[in-house]
Amino acid sequence: MISDIYRVRFAPSPTGYLHVGGLRTALYNYLFAKKNNGKFVLRIEDTDRNRLVEGAEEKLIDSLNWSGLTFDEGPGKEGEFGPYRQSERLDIYKKYSDQLIAQGDAYYCFCTHERLQTLREEQQKQKLPQAKYDKHCLHLSKDEVAKNLADGKSYVVRLNVKPGLPVVFDDAVKNRVEFTTEVIDDQVLIKGDGFPTYHLANVVDDHLMKITHVIRGEEWLTSTPKHVLLYNALGWELPVFAHLPLLLNPDKSKLSKRQGDVAVEDYRDKGYLKKALINFVALLGWGPQDNQEILAIDDLIERFSLDRVNSSGAVFNVDKLNWLNEQHLKLTDKNELLDLLKLELADSEYKDVNLTDTKLLMIIESMLERITFVKDIITGSSYFFEAPKEYDETVIQKQWKENSADLLKQLKAEYEKINDPVKEDYEKSLRTVAEKNEVGAGKIIHPLRLAVSGVGGGPGVFDITNIIGKEETIKRIEAAIEKIKPAN
RNA sequence: GGCCCUAUGGUGUAACUGGUUAACACGUCGCCCUUUCAAGGCGAAGAGUACGGGUUCAAGUCCCGUUAGGGUCACCA
Secondary structure (H helix, E strand, O other), rough: OOOOEEEEEOOOOOOOOHHHHHHHHHHHHHHHHHHOEEEEEEEOOOHHHHOOOOOOOHHHHHHHHHHHHOOOOOOEEEOOOOOOOOOHHHHHHHHHHHHHHHOOOOOOOOOOOOHHHHHHHHHHHHOOOOOOOHHHHHOOOOOHHHHHOOOOOOOEEEEOOOOOEEEEEOOOEEEEEEEEEHHHOEEEEEEEOOOOHHHHHHHHHHHOOOOOEEEOOOOHHHHHHHHHHHHHHHOOOOOOEEEEOOOOOOOOOOOOHHHOEEEHHHHHOOOOOOOHHHHHOOOOOOOOOOOOOOHHHHHHHHHOOOOOOOOOOOOOOOHHHHHHHHHHHHHOOHHHHHHHHHHHHHHHOOOOOOOHHHHHHHHHHHHHHHHHOOOHHHHHHHHHHHOOOOOOOHHHHHHHOHHHHHHHHHHHHHHOOOOOHHHHHHHHHHHHHHHHHOOOHHHHHHHHHHHHEEEEEEEOOOHHHHHHOOOHHHHHHHHHHOOOOOOO
């Protein structure tokens, strides 16, 4: 047994941001760990020095923290299996690569890039089914190797794959997968710069960190046999592999930047709630038995199991994400929404508009079922923050009649008479005016809406007048009477 | 091209180890509600489970083949 408790890891390479596919992978790892009282480890796979991006690790951890997927062990949270950054574990990889060389399961290779290049071209010309290293350096004598090393010749260490052997492993989502060593190249384990490749590093680390379940994206499936070979050569027990289906663009190709946002921070910045994003991404490739769709993180933990993970790719459907965001918005505590709105407001053209929390809460209440994002309150109902600058032409056409100005004038007079009106008072006054003039209430309601909001839709008009207040309502009625002329 | 994976309405999923008429959700459309826009409620269209064989009393579920899509074939992860 690898460990008496389940241990899983999320092992991203810090290339700049957290991909939503990565978020899904991290989430499944997290859910699996929480469900089984296991440990969720974060390991940074920074062995490619050419692709180092300044600040990438911080951004990645920021995104992970924002999403609420907190890790039990990782950089800055050292457990007993650290360090958790592969660049800090070089001596460990060296030790095992030496062992593999001594055993004959790996060997030094001094071939130049040029030789490899021409080799590949030749093989391509011969239309070989697959280009592979020709094991040229495997046949170097001990003395030759020693001499090359002593001369300081640049080298890599390659896995010595013996051809003609089956490699079989069981995958928790793909079931049994079979390969033969015929199609496996003598993979580089240690690069010319002394850093390990992913293949060596992840096997060594997963073993040393006592990872019981390797849950990762399907793009790793075809390199898994190399890892199996490594486990076998080192005499280590295999973890359970679980290869997750890919996230897809609407055209079913692998989710890419070209066709939309892929970074978690993009979604955060657009105003998606983390719980909506998490909920959505959880449903991509997995579904609970009870078919429940709106799930908080605890619901997900309760229901999650690896054997319910699908094996086919899932299209990232923004419409559904939006719907989930609306649903979660409605379930969010009002004070939390208030905080979010204040944040958006501070970042908007209305940052100097001072409204009390009570007013803001009323605005939220009136807009909640009309928005997808909190910021829609600002962009979609600016009339709560400033008087309308213009009036919707089509609404004027439809609702502003010859007598509208006169009716509003009467309404204004009524409003001026009432003190500290509540919502119902605005309505009562309006109905009185309607009755007196023997017109339907709609004949005044619609012009009033246009006058106070400038548009034809939105919350109940008396909610609006109640929120902006008596003085402002009267001012806006006056302005409307002044500016709006009936369309003929 | 080799190898590997996959295939349930447009999309995401459900259908216990094969057993009613394939369910739910998003989206679309319609109706109701209503002072508007939404939300909500109700309803409809949309798949006979990629296609073709086979096993079985019985197949979306098991097997084979075909097709299509995807992944992967680096001193990247």
